[in-house]
Amino acid sequence: MAGETEQKGPETDEGLARRVLRSEHEHLRVLLASLDDRARGVMRGDALSGLDLCASLEAAAKTLTDHIRNEEPLVALMLPPGAPRSESLARLHEDHVRQIGEIESMQRLARTSDDVVSLALAIRAFVDDVRLDMDVEDRRFSLSPGANRGPGAAPSCLDCGDSLAPAVDRVFAVRHGQAICMACAGRRGGIYDESTDGWLKEPRVDDLFDLLDRRLVDDEVQARSRLAR
Ligand SMILES: [Zn+2]
Numbered sequence: 447m448a449g450e451t452e453q454k455g456p457e458t459d460e461g462l463a464r465r466v467l468r469s470e471h472e473h474l475r476v477l478l479a480s481l482d483d484r485a486r487g488v489m490r491g492d493a494l495s496g497l498d499l500c501a502s503l504e505a506a507a508k509t510l511t512d513h514i515r516n517e518e519p520l521v522a523l524m525l526p527p528g529a530p531r532s533e534s535l536a537r538l539h540e541d542h543v544r545q546i547g548e549i550e551s552m553q554r555l556a557r558t559s560d561d562v563v564s565l566a567l568a569i570r571a572f573v574d575d576v577r578l579d580m581d582v583e584d585r586r587f588s589l590s591p592g593a594n595r596g597p598g599a600a601p602s603c604l605d606c607g608d609s610l611a612p613a614v615d616r617v618f619a620v621r622h623g624q625a626i627c628m629a630c631a632g633r634r635g636g637i638y639d640e641s642t643d644g645w646l647k648e649p650r651v652d653d654l655f656d657l658l659d660r661r662l663v664d665d666e667v668q669a670r671s672r673l674a675r
Pocket residue numbers: 603604605606607608626627628629630631
């Protein structure tokens with residue numbers, strides 16, 4: 447068509463990589479939501495077996511591992527020009543080694559645990575962590591600004607309570623999918639390096655670990671008393 451002005455040439459490598467990552471993240475969020483539902487069900491005392499929970503975990507773990515193994519070459523295609531490439535990729539690789547370790551220890555726990563409540567609690571914390579990791583990656587690689595988190599609910603800063611959007615804003619990940627805002631991270635001594643998108647000095651958050659541990663214990667007590675009825 448002579449009058450055609452739209453330049454819709456073949457998709458660039460970068461565009462393709464972005465599209466693949468975005469759709470993998472979407473698919474993973476669906477799997478995680480269903481895994482989380484099962485874990486919640488177990489804690490509510492629904493007639494669900496630990497076997498269901500394990501099968502659902504295995505499915506999510508497999509997809510997640512495949513995704514992680516795929517991600518580094520894709521990300522290499524879409525780093526913004528001028529970004530310190532080797533540093534960004536090295537840091538992504540470190541994150542991936544940690545994530546694979548978390549998945550494997552989750553799978554080990556599922557195979558060996560004979561306590562379905564502890565397993566359900568551990569799975570919920572794991573799901574929150576993976577969701578936060580994906581949100582942070584979405585922001586780092588501008589995959590889906592403002593992406594909806596699904597039924598996981600918008601997180602808020604564990605310290606000041608301000609609402610957080612880890613898919614858009616920088617945050618400091620504490621643990622169990624919980625994070626603090628950059629203002630709180632700064633007050634707690636954190637020093638953030640813009641050029642590598644990493645922490646030169648991590649904020650002090652030991653008191654927040656304690657808070658999260660107490661919350662987990664409360665959840666467990668509640669779940670056990672419900673199941674004992
Ligand atoms: Zn805060």
